[in-house]
Amino acid sequence: MSIHIEAKKGEIAETVLLPGDPLRAKWIAETYLEDVICYNKVRNMFGYTGTYRGKRISVQGTGMGVPSISIYAHELITDYDVKNLIRVGSAGSYQKDIKLRDIVIAMAASSTSGVNRARFNGADFAPTADFDLFMQAVEAAKEKGIPVKAGNVLSSDEFYSDEFDFYQNWSNFKVLCVEMETSGLYTIAAKHNVNALSLLTISDSLVTGERTTAEERETTFKGMMEIALELG
Numbered sequence: 734m735s736i737h738i739e740a741k742k743g744e745i746a747e748t749v750l751l752p753g754d755p756l757r758a759k760w761i762a763e764t765y766l767e768d769v770i771c772y773n774k775v776r777n778m779f780g781y782t783g784t785y786r787g788k789r790i791s792v793q794g795t796g797m798g799v800p801s802i803s804i805y806a807h808e809l810i811t812d813y814d815v816k817n818l819i820r821v822g823s824a825g826s827y828q829k830d831i832k833l834r835d836i837v838i839a840m841a842a843s844s845t846s847g848v849n850r851a852r853f854n855g856a857d858f859a860p861t862a863d864f865d866l867f868m869q870a871v872e873a874a875k876e877k878g879i880p881v882k883a884g885n886v887l888s889s890d891e892f893y894s895d896e897f898d899f900y901q902n903w904s905n906f907k908v909l910c911v912e913m914e915t916s917g918l919y920t921i922a923a924k925h926n927v928n929a930l931s932l933l934t935i936s937d938s939l940v941t942g943e944r945t946t947a948e949e950r951e952t953t954f955k956g957m958m959e960i961a962l963e964l965g
């Protein structure tokens with residue numbers, strides 16, 4: 734048992750899917766996993782372990798933002814020996830050719846978070862995806878005929894920005910979309926020498942203003958889940 738996860742040692746698999754939304758974790762477990770146990774209800778941040786096509790896999794909600802995912806990633810790695818951490822998140826598009834429900838694989842994560850500046854005495858650290866998980870995801874997507882895009886994403890500390898066209902500068906530098914956790918996840922995984930990858934489904938567009946509902950974000954991003962379940 735760790736501070737934020739009440740699982741017993743051995744109850745969490747080596748590979749864990751990480752949605753921000755704990756109800757998306759519940760939906761993934763109920764939809765895809767067999768022989769499921771719920772190992773965590775602390776703070777209602779649900780965690781489950783089951784099997785997918787015979788392979789043992791867990792799914793753990795992380796909450797929103799770099800501090801929250803950093804806590805769960807740290808405890809999963811140091812208290813439960815997790816080796817593969819795969820975020821399955823939603824994101825807002827920064828590019829006109831990245832549409833609602835497109836899937837983006839985060840090769841790297843820029844960030845407005847101050848955490849790494851503090852950690853590296855003002856220098857920039859470049860949080861990057863694990864190469865093997867990245868290649869596995871590309872292969873799995875190809876086999877399933879699911880189109881994916883890949884590139885730099887922004888992990889923002891703000892969901893609601895004060896500036897209307899805040900996204901434009903990131904967009905000009907080929908950042909594909911915005912979410913709130915990947916830079917933290919990639920940094921914590923690197924620190925502990927384990928593997929991390931973020932798969933993101935576009936839930937809204939900063940370019941067109943279109944958006945999906947909360948329920949759609951919870952239960953309909955299936956292509957991303959089907960790729961993620963093959964990894965590790």
Ligand SMILES: O=P(O)(O)O[C@H]1O[C@H](CO)[C@@H](O)[C@H]1O
Pocket residue numbers: 752753754796797798821822823824892911912913914950
């Ligand atoms: O859908 P999740 O995984 O929570 O990800 C995105 O959605 C939340 C904001 O609505 C942030 O956590 C952001 O990163």
Ligand SMILES: O=c1cc[nH]c(=O)[nH]1
Pocket residue numbers: 823824825826892911912913936937
């Ligand atoms: O962090 C996020 C997630 C989805 N959409 C956004 O605009 N921001």
